[in-house]
Amino acid sequence: MRISAPEIVENGSDLRVQAAVQYGDKQNLLWFSMDSRFRPYVTSEKLDGFLVGMLLLAMQRGEDIHLDSPVSAKLYYSLQNSYIRLLTLAIPSLTKITIVPSSLDYGISDSCQNEVVTGFSGGIDSFCVLADHMSESVPTSHRITRLLFNNVGSHGEHNAEKGRVLFHQRYHMLSSYPRELEMDFIQVDSNLSDLLQMNFQQTHVPRNAAPVLMLQKLFGRYLYASTYRYEDCYVGEAKDLAYMDPLGVHLLSTETLDCVSTGCEYSRVQKTQRVSQFAGARKYLNVCTSTEAEGRNCSKCLKCCRTLFTLELLDSLEYFQEVFDLETWKTVRGKYIVYVLGNQPNAFCRELREYIKAEDISFPLSQRLAATGFALANSVIGHLPANLKKTARRLGRIALP
Numbered sequence: 001m002r003i004s005a006p007e008i009v010e011n012g013s014d015l016r017v018q019a020a021v022q023y024g025d026k027q028n029l030l031w032f033s034m035d036s037r038f039r040p041y042v043t044s045e046k047l048d049g050f051l052v053g054m055l056l057l058a059m060q061r062g063e064d065i066h067l068d069s070p071v072s073a074k075l076y077y078s079l080q081n082s083y084i085r086l087l088t089l090a091i092p093s094l095t096k097i098t099i100v101p102s103s104l105d106y107g108i109s110d111s112c113q114n115e116v117v118t119g120f121s122g123g124i125d126s127f128c129v130l131a132d133h134m135s136e137s138v139p140t141s142h143r144i145t146r147l148l149f150n151n152v153g154s155h156g157e158h159n160a161e162k163g164r165v166l167f168h169q170r171y172h173m174l175s176s177y178p179r180e181l182e183m184d185f186i187q188v189d190s191n192l193s194d195l196l197q198m199n200f201q202q203t204h205v206p207r208n209a210a211p212v213l214m215l216q217k218l219f220g221r222y223l224y225a226s227t228y229r230y231e232d233c234y235v236g237e238a239k240d241l242a243y244m245d246p247l248g249v250h251l252l253s254t255e256t257l258d259c260v261s262t263g264c265e266y267s268r269v270q271k272t273q274r275v276s277q278f279a280g281a282r283k284y285l286n287v288c289t290s291t292e293a294e295g296r297n298c299s300k301c302l303k304c305c306r307t308l309f310t311l312e313l314l315d316s317l318e319y320f321q322e323v324f325d326l327e328t329w330k331t332v333r334g335k336y337i338v339y340v341l342g343n344q345p346n347a348f349c350r351e352l353r354e355y356i357k358a359e360d361i362s363f364p365l366s367q368r369l370a371a372t373g374f375a376l377a378n379s380v381i382g383h384l385p386a387n388l389k390k391t392a393r394r395l396g397r398i399a400l401p
Contacts, residue, residue, distance in 0.1 A: 004019050006047065018032075032188055032214050034187065045070065051067065053196075056206060070104060071101045072105050079251070092237055106255055116222075119147075122174045125271065147178050149171050151190055152204075152207040153200040171185075173296070176284070188211040202238070221258045226245035227268075233247075245261040268310070283322060285297075297324050298325075308333075343374075
């Protein structure tokens with residue numbers, strides 16, 4: 001793989017930073033687009049953002065990366081000596097590759113405004129980061145000054161046109177809150193997902209870091225909203241790259257940009273409790289994964305159900321009737337409770353069961369019996385040959401989206 005020198009293309013108020021990427025017999029342009037007012041802060045002298053964006057694709061294809069422009073020395077060292085290894089442990093199908101830079105940049109001549117940025121999707125993780133990093137008691141070195149909203153795959157991985165529509169819908173829905181905070185809400189579009197064509201959950205960390213690396217003259221610290229508590233984090237094969245955030249996020253730093261994993265000190269229940277007291281969340285919380293809800297919370301997907309059930313356990317559900325359809329929640333509530341109680345192995349269900357036990361919360365006998373049956377069925381399925389597991393789970397699943 002070869003990544004050419006970046007170029008900046010301006011069209012009215014739109015600014016696009018792009019670089020040609022050649023791999024195999026293909027050549028594509030990778031681009032990041034933002035408002036032209038950020039022209040003074042765009043990092044076009046080096047290929048940091050493009051390198052991080054394309055790293056996964058090169059590893060998937062088993063191709064070394066040759067760079068036609070400089071790369072930050074710290075980033076190059078961390079990727080080559082540590083991050084690539086971590087990625088192969090998390091995603092064993094990836095291949096260890098070599099990065100071949102044209103030269104190294106030590107950041108000595110780069111001016112940076114040293115602003116603090118975090119991605120803001122309106123979810124529990126991102127609202128928790130705001131709750132922790134906006135008060136006057138937070139050191140200015142870590143107090144958030146700007147919010148960022150990216151289009152790098154979370155709005156639809158395999159349909160660029162539909163994903164871009166949802167990206168703009170969600171941005172429009174959330175943008176009132178940063179205005180209330182009198183805080184800039186930066187929108188960055190990209191075709192990164194079109195080139196990667198990889199599972200977003202397994203690859204979201206470098207995807208989300210790439211746009212931040214494009215604005216290193218503005219950002220001195222990037223607070224990455226991590227998903228799992230420290231107790232559940234590990235390095236190894238995983239469906240979600242977030243399991244290794246405390247070890248991996250900082251490896252995407254440069255001489256002038258410090259990337260920091262934050263939020264692992266909380267369980268998801270604790271985060272939800274903290275966010276439930278945050279006034280802005282009661283108007284703007286957005287956790288939904290459904291692409292059919294036009295940016296709103298569908299109130300029935302697994303993420304909506306998890307949040308609604310947690311809020312219910314915390315006696316805070318009524319505060320969020322503006323952002324959820326509580327009547328829709330009632331139609332799937334019973335099935336979701338069975339799903340949680342039925343010994344589901346994922347970390348969030350374990351946390352919910354721990355909270356239920358600690359608070360001595362009881363549920364009707366019918367739900368407890370159904371959960372026992374569900375857990376038994378899952379145990380039986382777990383012992384089936386791999387080629388039968390998927391079919392058995394599909395036939396026996398609880399009918400949640």
